[in-house]
Amino acid sequence: MRHFTRLVLIFASFGSASALTPLPDQSAALFSGEWAGSGERGSYCYVKLEPDGRGLVLVDGGAGDWLGARVQWRNQQQALRVDKIIPLAVSTQQRLMPLENFTFSSGFNQSLSLSWSTQFGACQLQRTEAAARQLARARAAIDALATGQGKR
Numbered sequence: 001m002r003h004f005t006r007l008v009l010i011f012a013s014f015g016s017a018s019a020l021t022p023l024p025d026q027s028a029a030l031f032s033g034e035w036a037g038s039g040e041r042g043s044y045c046y047v048k049l050e051p052d053g054r055g056l057v058l059v060d061g062g063a064g065d066w067l068g069a070r071v072q073w074r075n076q077q078q079a080l081r082v083d084k085i086i087p088l089a090v091s092t093q094q095r096l097m098p099l100e101n102f103t104f105s106s107g108f109n110q111s112l113s114l115s116w117s118t119q120f121g122a123c124q125l126q127r128t129e130a131a132a133r134q135l136a137r138a139r140a141a142i143d144a145l146a147t148g149q150g151k152r
Contacts, residue, residue, distance in 0.1 A: 069086060
């Protein structure tokens with residue numbers, strides 16, 4: 001009887017484990033929004049992804065000039081897939097050059113990595129809203145410490 005009960009529990013756990021695993025999110029909401037972050041040598045990256053699959057990518061390699069491209073993208077089983085890169089036109093007024101090629105990699109905790117050159121490390125991107133919330137929390141903690149509210 002114990003062996004039978006053990007077998008039933010084992011098979012029941014397999015069924016419930018698959019029920020707890022969510023299906024991969026295919027919606028554009030998973031990646032749409034503003035993303036920003038930095039990389040090596042003072043590089044800074046900004047990405048704006050629209051829910052309709054359009055987007056804009058800007059990269060400053062640290063010299064103050066932008067590389068830019070429009071992008072057509074999609075969410076393919078929780079991975080950001082770029083379907084088309086359309087480099088922006090040169091603009092001396094905006095200090096803008098075309099960005100010909102780049103890749104995205106999904107990370108943990110809703111983060112993205114943007115690689116555009118072998119000379120530079122990737123920019124580690126976070127949603128701008130999440131970064132703003134964390135900044136507000138850090139400022140509140142510092143303010144509480146400065147006013148003595150953080151002492152015990």
